Amino acid sequence: MTTGAHTTRFGKYELQERLGAGGMAVVHRARYTVAEGVSRSVVIKRVRDPYAQDPAFVQMFLNEARISMGLSHGNIVQVFDFGQEAGEYFLAMEWVDGQPLSKVLKRLKLKGMAHLPAPLAVQLMADVCKGLHHAHTRRDEQGRPLGLVHRDVSPDNVLVSYEGEVKLTDFGIAKAQWAGRQETDAGVVRGKFLYLSPEQTRAEALDARSDVYTAGVVLFELLTGRRPVEGDQGSVMERIARGDVTPPQAYVPDLDPSLGALVSRALALRREDRFTSAEDFQRALAEWLAYRAPLFPASTLRHLMGWLFEEELKLAGQPPRIPESFLRQVAVWTGEGGAAETDEPERASAVHRAHARAFPEEHVPGALVGGGPAADMGAGVPGWVWAAVIAAAVVFFVGRAVMPDLSEPGSRKLQVVSVPPGAEVRWDGKQVGMTPTVLNVATGEDSHQLELRFVGYQAWATTVSQAAVPERVQVTLERLPPPPPPPEPVVDARVKDKESPPEGAPRRRSMAIARGESREASDWMAGAPDAGAAYTLGQELLASGSALQAGEKFWKCLELKETAAECHLGLGRVGVLTDRDSMAREGYQRYLELRPRGVAATEARKYLHAKTAR
Template sequence: MTTGGHTTRFGKYELQERLGAGGMAVVHRARYTVAEGVSRSVVIKRVRDPYAQDPAFVQMFLNEARISMGLSHGNIVQVFDFGQEAGEYFLAMEWVDGQPLSKVLKRLKLKGVAHLPAPLAVQLMVEVCKGLHHAHTRRDEEGRSLGLVHRDVSPDNVLVSYEGEVKLTDFGIAKAQWAGRQDTDAGVVRGKFLYLSPEQTRAEALDARSDVYTAGVVLFELLTGRRPAEGDQASVMERIATGDLTPPHAYVPDLDHSLGAVVSRALALRRDDRFTSAEDFQRALAEWLAYRAPLFPASTLRHLMGWLFEEELKLAGQPPRIPESFLRQVAVWTGEGGPAGMDEPERASAVHRAHAEAFPEEHVPGALVGGSPAADMGAGVPGWVWAAVIAAAVAFFVGRAVMPDMSEPGSRKLQVVSVPPGAEVRWDGKQVGMTPTVLSVASGEDSHQLELRFVGYQPWATTVSQAAVPERVQVSLERLPPPPPPPDPVVDARVKDKESQPEGAPRKRSAASARGESREASDWMAGSPDAGAAYTLGQELLAAGSAMQAGEKFWKCLELKETAAECHLGLGRVGVLTDRDSMAREGYQRYLELRPRGVAATEARKYLHAKTAR
């Protein structure tokens, strides 16, 4: 190793700056010259003593490094090289121009943001899960599973680039770090115990579901700013080992309950109760994102990184371009949006009100951003000209279609806020965004209809006069009353003559019967809240006439709690309503096996008797 100027030669690499040091390695940014005039930035991790002197560690390190070099995925930091140089073991890895997630979270708190908005946290974790699944499913040349497990999914090992890319680093290296270190060295454990899975606390063999658990811990932290188990090392490890975790709603009361259920499943004590794979976890998160925040801009993470690390980027000669729409949303997250004295945005959970309507300029159709034949027609025109034309056209047509009079001079701002946030905002019947949002109302004498709609809540409406526009409208939406009992299923939808139906056709159930079912279900719902949430949603969908969607929720309930009798009953009713005899028969039979004297036992027996009689 030789030194020259501000760089140090390390084999074929030129070390430039020291990025940090941990218990295991010293990390440098370096440059690798591929050919004369061609070079690339890399990261060099140099293994420190006493690890470098530990034969067990060295062997494991080399084995895991070989495997890691075979991982090629957009969400995993690529390992290019490893070996020994001047007696030091090292890794050469992809340079990610960004920051570790741990630093992102610290900077957020310094900026007054307690935690990430839910859509952004979910979006980030989807990318982490993609990387995990790729690694978990790798096979060797003979088709055998490599059994690769990260073992240390934590904010320190998730990198976020300034462009909004998310990458996992140090895949498998944690296994080497623990090899032969039975003395629980403080340098090994310090800080890491907060992100252990239950099986890690018991030193059991690990599989992909252990990474699912630790990814769930990271998601919990992104959503709440806290961890599910906090305290000293001994108490935290005991709580993890016994499943004594703080639920996310204890820190963020208005966190979406369906998202809370996803987090809880990832953090289940038993591996069999978790998502079966990182891909299953990813799918659940993607479904939540598609349902709850379908318009959330993918560019939000990039803008967030620019806002958090603006000074660093300016010093590097890369000043970020942060749109006004993003800054308006940041004002809501930090409680600085709107008139003084508004205490509602100051709650920590207020940052969960991030929705796509705050980023209108981000919604440019994909056909306009290149890749189409039409793009070739303007090859001789500078790109910025096309960008300006397209932006002007989009702004004009969107403005005319949604709020044709909003661009007139003399307009006034109307801030619309709801509790809970995320309500659909309609202006004269047209959807214009989701709360919280700011509308521009032109001067005049006309009156307009402002409506708020949110699933599960009473619609709200008021009239706004252009002559007297308030600065702020804040509405506490009222929940809808409990849904009526599900409609009685028709024994056979193909039977047109009601009098020709078999005697076993179920009768209209009373409200008391529905309450009885709920009481019986409570005995298992208390022990399996995730399954209970799926069952409750299934009941609501069934009452609303959405039998197929209800069936999906009942299936989900049974995946989480196979002995949930009322979920089997729900599937029986769905089978009847959708003319699926086998589903109906199986659902009713299983219900009777689990609850032979249940409230709905008569209904189930009548249906089965009617089918047998045929």
């Protein structure tokens, strides 16, 4: 959000700070001066080599840029210029003062929320569907349908402004990527395979219903904090291709069954069984909101963005105004609201349960029972038939999540649930998932250690005997009190005097420590450059005093390289700087497991010893 002092001229634009870089484009914030004293912020995407040298790709890029300029909708980022400057092809787009949805989800978890409340998730995705429908129904000058398909609906391509506006981006770029050569397609799939539709995994021709499916995947993630299919690329694509998706109730038993059914319909394997259009999906979501959360404030998304990114907004001179009523609601969502959210520990999600009492009586959207505006596939079928089918489906999916697996002799199901949900589950020290989850435990005489860890909460552990496996373990985690600011245990007094920044400058870690870490980190960074880039950026943010943003980069690093010791160390330091003792302990402990010697190991031991001694 801040504007750097240095700018570079790029045609009629002044390039300011670099916002990011992907496989095919570099993105900058820029300023366009319309007249003297009149200017506006824009985003410039510059196409990178070797794409800019490929004539076929350039032609497709230009065709798609023209199409993107024809899209004009409040839920789509406006593309208003494209062309070539100094041998580089570029797009000029609307600047959205906010954050990508992917960063919103990461910040939620850092703030103690595993996922969005259902009404908020539905409201957000209804806006995405409005933008998709506008694109899907565009026609050329002769009135012929363009058949435009986004092909990459994912949290990275949904922007949420600080005012609560939701905008879909990257129409032209996504289409150009998929229309290129085979090696280009392979590059696009990498990293986005979790959001592919079944027909994309089979390289079939796509229509609007492919975007309906991927919108359903994003809604699933907003509601559960998980994805319907997870794992390595090969197994994920195979499961998507055959329709083997996890129902959302398996992760969030408290999810309203009618909403779960809407998600399941969007994720149907056969496109004929999905919503016939993004508009139908949007209508079904709007109907659910009208019946199940009629009093949900439309301003909630704006307040959520202010709460999540308060630090960034204050630095930009735009401190958010967050009403007390919203903060009270946040306390309920994060499990700080007293007995109301802990009176049913067997239920998985206080976030969804918080709204249950305000909802009207049970209602199944017309999109699922026939007669509603989105009920095309139910035409001619009595409503009670569809109601019975949906009820049976809900029973089947929920049953799969909670009943013992009779097809696996010699093992038992152990359901693990926590309040708040989203705790890391460890089995004999190895991470096996997040709550709520179901574990397969072999019968026998051995015993195992079950642990639950959640940032800001006391770690919990128990011993599970294979001879007597319980059906369910349900735990209400205890929130840790904010510790006093810890001492700086890692810097010798003489070193500290030499390296202390002037008063008012950001807090910086000892350069001696940074030098000691760089040699140890070089090996894994060479084998995992993407994780290394995230780690390096996290270090820079931490040195500049942007602890929360640094934490997001360290989490990203660990998603790509779980054994990256320095990223665990970074999270430990973020925990210290933000008074999150649980995060600091876990980060330092995990670092010591991987790097038991060295200057940083001494830092970790001193912190852990100081906490144990209190």
